[in-house]
Amino acid sequence: MKPILTLDKVSVHYGKLHAVQQVSFVIQPGERLCLIGANGAGKTSLLKAIAGLLPASGSMHTDSVAITRKPPHFVAAQGIALVPEGRGIFKQLSVLENLQLGAWLRKDTAAVQTDIDNILQQFPRLAERRHQRGGQLSGGEQQLLAIQRALLGKPRLLLLDEPSMGLAPVMVNAVFDSLEKACRQGVALLLVEQNARLALGFCQRGLVMESGRITLTGDSGSLLDNAQVQAAYLGL
Amino acid sequence: MDILLQQLINGLVLGSVYALIALGYTMVYGILELINFAHGEITMIGAMLALAVITHLAGSGLPVPIVLLAGLLTAMAGCSVLGYAIERVAYRPLRHAPRLAPLITAIGVSIVLQNLAMLIWGREYISFPPLLPQGWFDVHGARVTDVQLIILVTAGILMLVLDNLVRRTSLGRAMRATAQSPQLAGLMGIDANHIISLTFILGSALAAIGGFLVSAYYGLAHYYMGFLLGLKAFSAAVLGGIGNLRGAMLGGLLLGVIESLGAGYIGSLTHGVFGSNYQDVFAFLVLIAVLIIRPAGLLGQNTADRA
Numbered sequence: 443m444k445p446i447l448t449l450d451k452v453s454v455h456y457g458k459l460h461a462v463q464q465v466s467f468v469i470q471p472g473e474r475l476c477l478i479g480a481n482g483a484g485k486t487s488l489l490k491a492i493a494g495l496l497p498a499s500g501s502m503h504t505d506s507v508a509i510t511r512k513p514p515h516f517v518a519a520q521g522i523a524l525v526p527e528g529r530g531i532f533k534q535l536s537v538l539e540n541l542q543l544g545a546w547l548r549k550d551t552a553a554v555q556t557d558i559d560n561i562l563q564q565f566p567r568l569a570e571r572r573h574q575r576g577g578q579l580s581g582g583e584q585q586l587l588a589i590q591r592a593l594l595g596k597p598r599l600l601l602l603d604e605p606s607m608g609l610a611p612v613m614v615n616a617v618f619d620s621l622e623k624a625c626r627q628g629v630a631l632l633l634v635e636q637n638a639r640l641a642l643g644f645c646q647r648g649l650v651m652e653s654g655r656i657t658l659t660g661d662s663g664s665l666l667d668n669a670q671v672q673a674a675y676l677g678l
Numbered sequence: 679m680d681i682l683l684q685q686l687i688n689g690l691v692l693g694s695v696y697a698l699i700a701l702g703y704t705m706v707y708g709i710l711e712l713i714n715f716a717h718g719e720i721t722m723i724g725a726m727l728a729l730a731v732i733t734h735l736a737g738s739g740l741p742v743p744i745v746l747l748a749g750l751l752t753a754m755a756g757c758s759v760l761g762y763a764i765e766r767v768a769y770r771p772l773r774h775a776p777r778l779a780p781l782i783t784a785i786g787v788s789i790v791l792q793n794l795a796m797l798i799w800g801r802e803y804i805s806f807p808p809l810l811p812q813g814w815f816d817v818h819g820a821r822v823t824d825v826q827l828i829i830l831v832t833a834g835i836l837m838l839v840l841d842n843l844v845r846r847t848s849l850g851r852a853m854r855a856t857a858q859s860p861q862l863a864g865l866m867g868i869d870a871n872h873i874i875s876l877t878f879i880l881g882s883a884l885a886a887i888g889g890f891l892v893s894a895y896y897g898l899a900h901y902y903m904g905f906l907l908g909l910k911a912f913s914a915a916v917l918g919g920i921g922n923l924r925g926a927m928l929g930g931l932l933l934g935v936i937e938s939l940g941a942g943y944i945g946s947l948t949h950g951v952f953g954s955n956y957q958d959v960f961a962f963l964v965l966i967a968v969l970i971i972r973p974a975g976l977l978g979q980n981t982a983d984r985a
Contacts, residue, residue, distance in 0.1 A: 495861055514864030524865050532858050535851070542848065543855050547867035595867065 444505040446471045446599050446630050447492070447522070452500035453654075454487045461487035463654040464500070469599060469630055476633040476641035476662075478675055479651035485634040486527055488651070489601045492632075493517055493524035519547055523597035527604050529584040533577030537568055537587060540576050544591030554594070561590045582613030589620055599630045606637055618644060638675035642666050650675075680819035685942035686935060687817070691826045691895065693934020694833035698888040699911035700918070700926035701840060702881030708857040708921040709877050711777070715784035716764055717885060718908015719791035720757050724886030725893040725903065726799050728753035729806060736807040745809060753886040761882025762875055770871070788904075795901040806897045829891045836887065837927050840880075844923055853877065857921070906958065910937075913965045919978020928976060937961050 445468035454462035462484040469475050477485050491498035494514035502510045504520050514524075524530075531540050541561060545554040562569035567583055568590070579587060585605055592600060605621070606614045621644070625631055635641035642648050642662040650658035650671060658665065665671050699721050706714045732749035740748075768787050772780040811824040844850035853873055856863040860870040892907065893899040910933060918929025940960030944952050968976065 493865060495864070513869070514861065515867050515869045518865055518867035526862070526865070530862060530865075532855050532862065534858055535854060539851055539854075543851060543863075543866045543868075546848070546852065591866075 443471060445469060446473075446505055447632075448501075448503050449492070450501040452488070452491060452498050452502055454484070454491045454496050454498050456487075460654050462491065462498070465651075465654075465656055466500075467649060467656065467659065469632060471598065472625070472628050472630050473647065474625055474631040474633065474645035476635055476645040476648045477651055478635060478638040478641055478648060478671075480674075481636075483651040484654040485651055486603055487654075489524060489603050489632070489634055490526075492601060493522065495524075518595065521596070521598035522601065523592040523595050523599070524601040525585075525588045525592045525603065525605065528607070529581065530588045531576040531579075531584050531591070533575060535576055536573050537576055537579065538572040540587055540591050541568075541594060544594035547595055557594055561594070565590070580613075582609045582616065585609060585613070585617055586620060589617065589624075593624050593629070597629060599632065600624065602631065602633045602635075604634055604636060606635060606640060614640070638671070639666075681942055682939075683818055683820040685938040687820055687822055687826065689935030689938030690931060691829050691934070692938060693914075693931035694830055694837075695888050695891050695895070695930075696907075696911050696914045696934050697927045697930025698833050698836060698884050698891070699907065700914040700930045701837075701923060702885045703912050703915040704918070704920055704923060704926040705853075705877050705881050707915070708923075709853070709860075709874055710769070710773075710780075712769060712780050713784065713912070713920075714764075714769075714878075714881075715781070715908070715912075716768075716787040716791060717881065718904035718906075718911065719788045719795075720761055720764075720882050720904070721885040721889040721892075721907055721911075722795060722899070722901065722904030723760060723791060724753040724757045724882075724889030725899040726795055726804070726889075726901070727756045728886070728890040729804050729893055729899050730799070732809065733804075733807055736809060742809045750887065750890050753890050754883045757882040757886035757889075758879045761878040761885075765875060765878040770874075788908075792901060792904065799901055801901065804899045806893055806899070810894060825894055829895060832887070832891065836884065840884070841923060841927075849876075910958075910961055913961055916975055917965055917968055919975030922975070922977045922979075925975055925977035932976075933961050933964070936964050 447469045450466050451464045452462060452466070453460065453464055465488060477488070479485050487496060490496040492502060494509065494512050494517040497511055500510070501508065507520060509517050509520060532543065541558050548554050562572060565586060568587060571579060576584065576587060589605065605617050609617065621631065631645065633641055633645055642665055645662055647661050648659070648665045649656050650665070658668065658671065699717065702717045703714060706712055728749035731752045732745055735745045735748060764787055768783050769780050772783060814821050814823040844853060852863065852868045855866065856868060856870050856873040864870055911930065914929035914933045915926045917933060918925025918927070937957050937960050941954040941957035944954060944956055
C-alpha cells in the first residue's frame with residue numbers, strides 16, 4: 443500500500459528562525475499518527491506547511507501528486523483537511539453555513555445534505571444553533587463543528603492541531619469520540635496534541651518533535667514506556 | 679409642484695446609482711481591505727464604452743432597446759475584463775506588500791485610466807444620443823421621468839439579485855468566507871484568487887451599469903466624470919459601513935437623497951447666499967458628521983468583531 447502522505451526533509455523557516463528542520467515521515471492510509479512535543483517545537487508550523495499555509499522546502503507528496511509549495515485549496519482537493527489550532531471556524535457565518543462550506547469541493551449535493559442532516563442529528567447542540575453565528579458557540583462546540591466540517595469534505599487524511607486545548611474534560615471526550623468514529627471509517631489522522639497521554643492512547647504511532655526536529659519515533663506503546671518521553675511529556 | 683417629493687425622487691434615483699457603484703468599493707474592501715480608487719474610473723469607462731457603441735449604432739436602424747442593450751452589455755463586458763486585469767496586473771503582485779503600496783497603485787491606475795480615456799474619447803463632453811424615452815408621469819405633484827423610473831427599477835433589481843447571490847448561494851457563502859479569512863477558506867478548498875477575481879468582475883460590471891445609467895440620466899459623459907462619481911460612491915460605502923453590502927446600498931440612497939434635498943433647499947435656507955451648485959458639499963458634510971458619531975458607518979461593525 444502506498445503511503446497517503448510522504449514528507450522528505452521538510453523544513454519551514456520564518457526569516458532566520460528554523461521552525462521545522464529536515465523532517466521526514468510517512469502516513470499510511472487509515473493510520474493514526476500523533477505528533478507530540480513542547481510549545482514551540484514546530485508542530486503547528488509543520489501542519490500548516492503540509493496544508494499549504496506556510497511555504498516549505500523539501501518534498502511532500504500524496505500517493506499521487508506533489509503538494510510542496512501548493513496553495514491550501516490544492517492540498518484540500520487532494521483529500522487533506524486541516525482543523526487549525528483554536529477555533530478554526532467562520533465566526534460570522536452560521537453553524538449551517540460553516541458545515542456547507544466544508545463540503546465546498548463535493549459535487550454530490552444530495553449526499554451532502556444527508557451528511558449534514560446526520561451531523562445535526564448526532565450533535566443536537568449544533569442543530570439547535572444551526573442558524574446562529576459560529577462565534578456564539580462555546581469553545582468545545584466550535585471544535586466539534588470544525589472537525590465535523592472538515593469531515594464533510596470526505597478527507598483521506600485529517601490534520602488536527604490541539605483539538606483538546608482549552609476544553610472541559612467532557613468536551614474532550616466528545617471530540618475524541620467523534621474522531622474515533624471518523625477513523626473507523628478509514629480516515630487517516632495526524633494529531634498534534636499537548637496532552638501526550640491522550641494522543642498516544644488514541645494513535646497507533648507517535649513522533650516526538652523537539653526544536654523543529656523529530657527526535658523519536660515509535661509505536662505508541664513503546665513511546666509510553668520510554669523513560670525520556672515519560673519524563674518530558676507524561677510527567678512521570 | 680411638490681418640491682419635497684420631487685427632490686426625494688430625484689435623490690433616490692441618483693442615490694440608487696451611487697449605491698450600484700458603492701457596491702464595488704465595498705465588495706473589494708470586504709475581501710482585500712483595499713480601497714480600489716480606480717473604481718470610479720471603471721464607472722467612467724463603462725459610460726464611455728456604452729456611449730461609443732450606442733452612438734455608433736444610433737443611425738443603424740436597429741430598434742432602440744437593442745441599441746441601448748448592446749451598449750450596456752459591451753460596457754459590462756469591457757469593464758469586467760478591465761476590473762479583472764487591474765487586479766491581476768496591479769493589485770495581486772502587491773497582495774502581501776504593506777497596505778500603502780496597493781493604495782498608491784490604485785490611485786496610479788485611476789490616473790492611467792483617466793488619461794487613457796482622454797486620449798481615446800477626447801476632452802469634450804460626449805452627449806447621449808437622443809434615443810431615450812422622453813415621457814414622464816405625475817406622482818402627487820412630482821414629476822417622474824421614464825428614464826428615472828428605468829434607473830430606479832434597474833438598480834433595485836440588481837441590488838436584490840446581488841444581495842440574494844451573496845446571502846443565499848454557495849458562491850456567496852464562499853465570498854463571505856473568503857472575506858472573513860482567506861486562509862481558512864483555502865482550507866475548505868476555496869481558491870481565494872478565484873473569488874477575488876470574481877469580486878472584481880462583479881463590482882466592475884455593476885460599475886459599468888452605474889456609468890451607463892448616470893450618462894443616460896444626465897445625457898452626458900466625460901473622461902473626468904469618474905472622479906467625483908467615484909468619490910461619492912466611496913463616501914456612500916463608508917457612510918453605510920465599508921465592507922457591508924446592505925450598508926453600501928443604504929449609504930448610496932441616503933447620500934443621493936441628502937444631496938438632492940440640500941440642493942433643493944440650500945437657496946431658500948441661506949437666502950440665496952449659497953446656491954444649488956453647493957450640492958456636492960452636502961454629501962461630504964454628512965459623511966464627516968456620521969464618521970464622527972459612528973466611525974464604523976451606519977451598518978458597519980467595529981473592526982474588533984470583524985476579525
